[in-house]
Amino acid sequence: MRRHLLSSADLSRDDIAMLLATAAEMHDIQRRDVKKLPTLRGRTIINLFFEDSTRTRSSFEIAGKWMSADTINITGKGSSTSKGESLRDTVLTITAMAVDALVIRHMASGACHQVAGWVDASVINAGDGTHEHPTQALLDAYTMAQRLGDLQGRHVAIVGDLTHSRVFRSNVITLGRLGARVTVVAPPTLMPSGIGSWAVADGFATSGNLDEVIASGPDAVMMLRVQRERMSGGFFPTAREYTVGYGLTRERLRALTAANGEAVICHPGPMNRGLEISPEAADAASSLILDQVSAGVAVRMAVLYHLLAGEEVAA
Amino acid sequence: MARADEDPQAPVSARTVMSEDDIARALRRIAHEIVEHNKGTSDLVVLGIPTRGVELAHRLARLLHEVEGSAVAVGSLDITMHRDDLRHQPTRGPLPTRIPTGGVDGKIVVLVDDVLYSGRTIRAALDALSDLGRPRAVRLAVLVDRGHRELPIRADHVGKNLPTSHSERVRVRLRGVDADSEGVTIAPGQTRAGRPSEASR
Numbered sequence: 001m002r003r004h005l006l007s008s009a010d011l012s013r014d015d016i017a018m019l020l021a022t023a024a025e026m027h028d029i030q031r032r033d034v035k036k037l038p039t040l041r042g043r044t045i046i047n048l049f050f051e052d053s054t055r056t057r058s059s060f061e062i063a064g065k066w067m068s069a070d071t072i073n074i075t076g077k078g079s080s081t082s083k084g085e086s087l088r089d090t091v092l093t094i095t096a097m098a099v100d101a102l103v104i105r106h107m108a109s110g111a112c113h114q115v116a117g118w119v120d121a122s123v124i125n126a127g128d129g130t131h132e133h134p135t136q137a138l139l140d141a142y143t144m145a146q147r148l149g150d151l152q153g154r155h156v157a158i159v160g161d162l163t164h165s166r167v168f169r170s171n172v173i174t175l176g177r178l179g180a181r182v183t184v185v186a187p188p189t190l191m192p193s194g195i196g197s198w199a200v201a202d203g204f205a206t207s208g209n210l211d212e213v214i215a216s217g218p219d220a221v222m223m224l225r226v227q228r229e230r231m232s233g234g235f236f237p238t239a240r241e242y243t244v245g246y247g248l249t250r251e252r253l254r255a256l257t258a259a260n261g262e263a264v265i266c267h268p269g270p271m272n273r274g275l276e277i278s279p280e281a282a283d284a285a286s287s288l289i290l291d292q293v294s295a296g297v298a299v300r301m302a303v304l305y306h307l308l309a310g311e312e313v314a315a
Numbered sequence: 316m317a318r319a320d321e322d323p324q325a326p327v328s329a330r331t332v333m334s335e336d337d338i339a340r341a342l343r344r345i346a347h348e349i350v351e352h353n354k355g356t357s358d359l360v361v362l363g364i365p366t367r368g369v370e371l372a373h374r375l376a377r378l379l380h381e382v383e384g385s386a387v388a389v390g391s392l393d394i395t396m397h398r399d400d401l402r403h404q405p406t407r408g409p410l411p412t413r414i415p416t417g418g419v420d421g422k423i424v425v426l427v428d429d430v431l432y433s434g435r436t437i438r439a440a441l442d443a444l445s446d447l448g449r450p451r452a453v454r455l456a457v458l459v460d461r462g463h464r465e466l467p468i469r470a471d472h473v474g475k476n477l478p479t480s481h482s483e484r485v486r487v488r489l490r491g492v493d494a495d496s497e498g499v500t501i502a503p504g505q506t507r508a509g510r511p512s513e514a515s516r
Contacts (some may be wrong), residue, residue, distance in 0.1 A: 018408050021408055022408050022409055025393070025409040025410075025411065025412065026409075028412065032446065032447065033448075034446040034447070036446060037396045037397070037446070038396070038397055038442065039396040039397070039401065067396075305396070305406065305409075306406050306408075309401045309402075309406050310401065310402070310404065310405050310406030
């Protein structure tokens, strides 16, 4: 594996398989009394978050701590960035303190690529704008594989606000490399422009009709959050209209179960209950939403281990 | 602990020091020693260190069952995340740790590995074990003790003491792990370049 994890495209199918196998072993540690490994003792990991986050930041922090690394959280709010310091000066200041890894979430797409060019530390993309979120895609694949087995040939539907979703962009890459068949579903206003050629290149299908896709009996349905904070202007007339067209409602949950009794439901969180997902679907037995959170720590431990534990890479 | 990623061709000058029958006899003797020392098999947990230690642990558990007539808990204990040389070699994925239900608290744990050399693997295994619980006692059974300890560690049960020089290579092959050949060979070897201490050989 490379020194950084910036995009899901950095990971070959073998890399993904190794990370998921490692994550499975790490997952066992969560069930132990002593949740601690000495593996990253003496390493320093900085979580640099310029955007709000609950699960990603806390799971990176826990993952680092369980492996005995020193982890420190810095948020955009309350750091010198709010005094006008540039991103470059902020990361150079931090890495001057001899850190081994920077976990970065930033509102600008491509921010992590930029930072990787400035520093010697490993850079891990924890979400950059509407670009990518590779560890989320890994934990989604891990969670689905735990329930469904090998994802080769499995059908996954990704539904919702595709335009603003970095989760979807990373997931089509990772799921594609694992051999899954992906269909993405969105209203025309939330379908990224130019998706046609992209779908051909990455080998996924697009649809504007959620009911048709559900009737085809997908093995997994991943609902995406409607990202109102990134929306300026009218992407859909009313919330109710969105739910009727693209929400996983009680009726659609029933249709999904009828079409494929084994189908599972995912959501990267945080959920807008009642908008893109109904409480019945979120809390259904087939919902893996809390399993995804639990897997988040194990998958991030695997990523930190493979990026940081081995011999020093000559820069 | 020999791993599966080694050069599969044994050097031409390799000399066999234990045959398949020798290995079977050594394990049978170790099983009897464990039963005698422990006055039975109650509270025994046999944990193999991957890869070949796990195969040996399962064979040992079967023999203990034969000798005493009651099933013995058997599992595996991976030490990858506890190694002291992680920074000196490419990252390896962890191997399975499978602790039998019942855990290790208050039990007599017998660690099983194929080759005892520097002792660093066993040091790591003891650390890994302490995160899983507090056994009443820990014992060590190895198929081959080739000397050259770098830590104050010794085995309680040894299949064969094999005097070696640092440069010689000891290879253990077991059916079930290494296709269809079995035996222990020793070869005058080039130590792998650049490795300060082969923690696991």
